[in-house]
Amino acid sequence: MAQIVIVHDTRLAGESPGGDGITVVRVNGHTSLSRLIQRVNDISFQYGSEIRLRIMCHGYEVDGHGGYGLQLCQEDLRLTTVRQLAPWNGNLSYGITIYSCAAAEVAPGRAGLHGDGRMLCSEIARITGTGVRAADATQIYMHLGSLMAINFGRWEGNVLEWNARGTLVGQEHEPGQSPLQG
Numbered sequence: 001m002a003q004i005v006i007v008h009d010t011r012l013a014g015e016s017p018g019g020d021g022i023t024v025v026r027v028n029g030h031t032s033l034s035r036l037i038q039r040v041n042d043i044s045f046q047y048g049s050e051i052r053l054r055i056m057c058h059g060y061e062v063d064g065h066g067g068y069g070l071q072l073c074q075e076d077l078r079l080t081t082v083r084q085l086a087p088w089n090g091n092l093s094y095g096i097t098i099y100s101c102a103a104a105e106v107a108p109g110r111a112g113l114h115g116d117g118r119m120l121c122s123e124i125a126r127i128t129g130t131g132v133r134a135a136d137a138t139q140i141y142m143h144l145g146s147l148m149a150i151n152f153g154r155w156e157g158n159v160l161e162w163n164a165r166g167t168l169v170g171q172e173h174e175p176g177q178s179p180l181q182g
Contacts, residue, residue: 002094003047005040009057009072014143014150016056033073033084044091052094053130056150059100059117059139066102066138067110067117079120088128095131096124099141099152103134104160118160118168126166133161 006024008016016024023043027036044051060068060076069078077085098104098121107115117136125132137157143150154176161170 002050002052003043004052004054005043006054006056007036007040007072008150009070011071012057012150014141015148017149017151027073029071029074031073033075033077033081036073037085037087041087041091044088049091049093051092053092053096054099055096056099059103061102061138062107062115065107065110065115066105066136067107067115067120069114069117069120070098070100070103077120077124079114079116079123082120082123082127085124085127088130090129092128092130095133096128098124098132098134099139100134101138102136102157104158105136121160122162122166122168125162125164129164131161131163131169133159135159 004022006016006022008024008026010026010028018024025039058071059066062068069076075081104117104121106118110116112119121132121134135155135157139152139156141150141152155174159172159175160168163169
C-alpha cells in the first residue's frame, strides 16, 4: 500500500490532516525548496517510491486570476523554480495532487508565460515523471484551528490531470470530494 505524504506549507492556515499511512511534511517561507525535496526523497527511499504526494498551499492569484505559481517554501514553485523538482523523478510512483487555489488556471493573456498554471502543472509532471492533478478555480477549504484538520471538501472548477510526460490527459468539472487521504 502506498504511503501518503502531505506537504503542508503552514502559511495555509489550519491543522494538517493525519492518520495511519500518512506522513506530514510541514514547510513555510523559511524552508528551502531543496530541503523539502530532500525530505520527500528520504521518505520515498524509506517506502520504495510507493508515494502519493499531496501538496497543500496557497496559489498565487493576480486580479482574480490564478496560475501564477504556488506559495511553497522560500522560493515558491513557479515556472522559474520548477526544474528544482528533478530529484523527485522516479521517486513518486503514485502522483502528485495539488490542493491550491487556481494552480491550473491560465490567466488572460498569459498562455506560455508566468501566469500559465497549466504549463506549470505540465512541467511539474514532466520533470518529476509522475502524474499531476490540480484545479483551475479558487478552492474553498474549512478548518477550525486545532479542533479540526483542514478539509477541502468538494473540488471547485475544473480538475485537470497530466500524465508523467506532462501531457494533459483528463479534465472533470467539479468531480466531487477531494480527499487528501485517497
